[in-house]
Amino acid sequence: MNVKHPDPILDCIVLTEGVRKAFGSNEVLTGVDLQIARGEVVVLMGPSGSGKSTFLRCINRLIDPDAGRIVVAGIEMTARGTNLPQARRRIGLVAQNFNLYPHMTVLGNIMEGPRTVLKLPVADARERAVALLKRVGLIDKIDARPNQLSGGQQQRVAIARALAMEPDVMLFDEPTSALDPELTGEVLDTMQELAADGLTMIVVSHEIHFASRVAHRLVMFDQGRVIEDGPPLRLMQDPREERTRRFLSRLMTWETDLEIPEPRGSTTVRRS
């Protein structure tokens, strides 16, 4: 895939320094330093409990970090006086459970943000929603209710809903984990198209093939911090950290040492 690599210093759109978060005695984030440039596609990976989802939700401050600094599109997210609702318009979030509004149609879901938050007139909001639905390939479902759609379709609507705010960066929190395997393809296809359009994306996912083909960078999380960060293929073929190697190899293959004995009976039917 032809990916234009952005200039990291000039176009930094997400900057985090020393982000820490503990839930009670459980230290989930122990100091995350990360910089993401405009147009970069970054995949966060790591064992469960390593803090990836928590970190993602700190970026738009759905979760408040205990310490550290987070800057998104020039806005100090962690500063005290920041107008959070306004700041969050620049950040889109797509979650594992889609979270579509069940009491609205698909069109209503996508129009809701532009209408209520951006105060767009109905016609403009509708136009934007229709364009987005076409982009994710669901224009025929425009008047459907969320519960009439499959999981993959709902997630694509969720993506359209987030894009309707025209954010600078899109966050994806395990977007395909709740889907049946045959449905993940359509969502990953959509995400790939967004990446090709130059959208800045931070994705928490274990879809290693997606990471290797679409992402500019693979960021390895373990125990609340970044242990390795680099191009996906390099991490997969030549990791510098042992923990990275172990995690990625398990992700790519599943090995067993057990010997499975041959079956004792026979399944061929005797002809008399």
Added chain:
Amino acid sequence: MDTVYAILHNNLPFLLVGAQMTVVISLLGALIGIVLGLLIALARLSPHRLVSTPAGFYVDIFRSVPFIVQLVWAFYAIPIFTGFFLTSLQSGVIALGFYSAGFFAEIFRAGILAVPAGEGEAALAQGMTWAQSQRRVVLPIAIRKILPPTVNTLVVVIKDSSVVSVLGVGELMFRGGSLAAFIFRPLEVLTVVAIIYVLLTFPVTLAGEFLQRRVVEVR
């Protein structure tokens, strides 16, 4: 001029006797309600329409008619239809029992139905006898579902015992109301009455939570 303290001091024993009566009425009424409710719940679940339909009617009727109507009706009707001349207290307890039975029946029926058939089947598949499967698998699950609404209904029984005062039974509400009017100090007296009612219901909710934790959630 009587001070508030003096009022309380002089009349608290009088009210506390009423509280005692409230406890007795509530306990007896709840007892009747639970036993009768269980029978009716089982009747409702019976496959014989001759048994389940009247039980259904019972629940529908006794939950639709206001308690005060049932109470006054029982006061007049029981002596006439059964020949027993009951005191107001006895009529009150019986009426309370029959009223609450309707609610308990629904709770028990819902609790028994809520146990998935699969659980009982799984127990039988493991080799338990029917009796064992009921006792060790089905019953605990049913009790878990039944306990919270039962505790709530017990609180309702205590509250509705106050309605028995309209028959002149000397429980807490009756004594409180009469006293309040008699000494022209409704504010003080009724506040004390309210506090006593809260103190009466509080242990029930606490006991319910305790049972919930110990009996139900040990597993």
Added chain:
Amino acid sequence: MYQWNWDAARESIPIILEGLPVTLSVAVVVMLISLPLAVVVGLARFSRFRLVRGAAYWYTELFRTLPLLVVLTWFFFVPGLTFGINLSPFLVAVAAFVLNSTAFLAEVVRGAYASIDPGQRHAALSTGMTPFQTDRRVVLPQAFRRAIPVVGSTWVSLFRDSALVSVVGVHDMMFEAQTLAVINYRPIEVLSVAALIYFVLTYPQARLVERLFQRLRVIA
């Protein structure tokens, strides 16, 4: 053997029904006042301010525990004897029932609000909505939908328990029945008819509410 007097039973029907408008007005007025109050109190349980949360909690607990008759008696005596304010029986009844129903309905509101998936709030906030917009556009519409069947059953209880107001002198159906029974010395017939009337009025509403509960399963 008791001699059942069918005439007395028949004649009591219109007289008892004279109390129906009053029974209805008590229930309707109480419901109209309690519902908005209950929304305020129920949502106050989620306020940022500990004082507000606490006040809502204690109010709800208190008035769900106190017997209605205690509150009724309180309003019957205290405003008149202690403060010199004379309230009509209707006002006494409404005041007491409002305090009681608001507490129960507030608990319903609280439960419905809390039962909404937090993911809904996350999604709305992530779009840039303020907490207020999130509540108004996303959470509350869903919460109300969930609360409707329970509000329905609260209404049925209200309608049924309104019979209690007869003890403070409100001319509802129970009051008419009681007075008639004293006059014509046929309490069994009169009260049986009263019970029947309450059943005929209450039971269909209860069934309707049951259907509401079933339809909720289908939608949500």
